Amino acid sequence: MTALVVGAAPLRAARILAVILSGTLLLTLAAKIQIPFWPVPMTLHTLAVMALALAAGPRLAVATLLGYLAAGAAGFPVFSGTPERGLGLAYMAGPTGGYLAGYLIAAGLVGALAAGRGLLGRVAAMLAGLTVIYALGLAWLALFVPADRLLAVGLAPFLLGDLVKVGLAAAGASALPALRRAVAR
Numbered sequence: 001m002t003a004l005v006v007g008a009a010p011l012r013a014a015r016i017l018a019v020i021l022s023g024t025l026l027l028t029l030a031a032k033i034q035i036p037f038w039p040v041p042m043t044l045h046t047l048a049v050m051a052l053a054l055a056a057g058p059r060l061a062v063a064t065l066l067g068y069l070a071a072g073a074a075g076f077p078v079f080s081g082t083p084e085r086g087l088g089l090a091y092m093a094g095p096t097g098g099y100l101a102g103y104l105i106a107a108g109l110v111g112a113l114a115a116g117r118g119l120l121g122r123v124a125a126m127l128a129g130l131t132v133i134y135a136l137g138l139a140w141l142a143l144f145v146p147a148d149r150l151l152a153v154g155l156a157p158f159l160l161g162d163l164v165k166v167g168l169a170a171a172g173a174s175a176l177p178a179l180r181r182a183v184a185r
Contacts, residue, residue: 016060016063019056020060020067021067023052023056023064023067023068024067024068024071024078026048026051027045027048027065027068027078028068028071029044029048030043030044030045030047030048031044031045031079032080034080036081039094039141039144039145040095040099040137040141040153040158041080041081041096042157042158042161044165045099045103046103046130046133046158046161046162046165046166047168049061049065049106049107049110049129049133050106050110050129050166051169051172052064052065053106053107053108053109053110053114053125053126053129054110054114054169054173056111057111057115058108058109058111058112058115059111061110061111062104062107062111064107065103065104065107069100072088072091073089073092074088075088079100080096095140095141095145096137098137098140098141099136099140101136101140102132102134102136102137103133106130106132106133107129109128109129109132110125110126110129112125113125113129119170119173122169123166123167123170126166126169130162130163130166134154137154138150138151138154141154
């Protein structure tokens with residue numbers, strides 16, 4: 001019996017690492033599926049962030065986003081438009097940097113607010129997460145875009161698509177309890 005208890009910790013750590021690595025891969029794939037816009041491309045990032053937050057909970061979602069951002073900071077081409085638009089910290093300091101920071105905070109916020117909630121609670125949590133993403137994204141983008149164009153290039157083109165992504169994440173959330181139980185073992 002003792003061997004099973006002692007052996008459970010490495011297995012749980014391996015599962016957590018697998019979730020973080022899988023989530024980082026999901027975020028990378030979501031970044032590569034894009035519609036080119038300037039100065040910020042339209043990607044599936046928001047969908048991936050929301051799905052991770054709902055599926056993994058706040059701690060694992062934040063750990064996954066930290067892993068993803070660390071990979072990007074280290075120069076791996078995980079972001080949209082990389083390597084063409086730059087790599088590493090130089091990319092992160094560009095126009096999309098605020099949105100990337102927003103994803104990190106939104107992952108924790110959505111994961112925490114959505115825990116144990118029904119459909120409407122999860123949607124409300126994701127809308128709060130979107131608010132954070134847009135607030136940080138637009139604040140940072142203001143360094144690169146004139147104030148009179150900020151909403152036209154940093155919010156308007158993305159809002160409807162992001163609301164659809166929230167709907168998709170909410171609809172797909174029915175499989176979450178089984179995933180969480182598998183990770184918690």
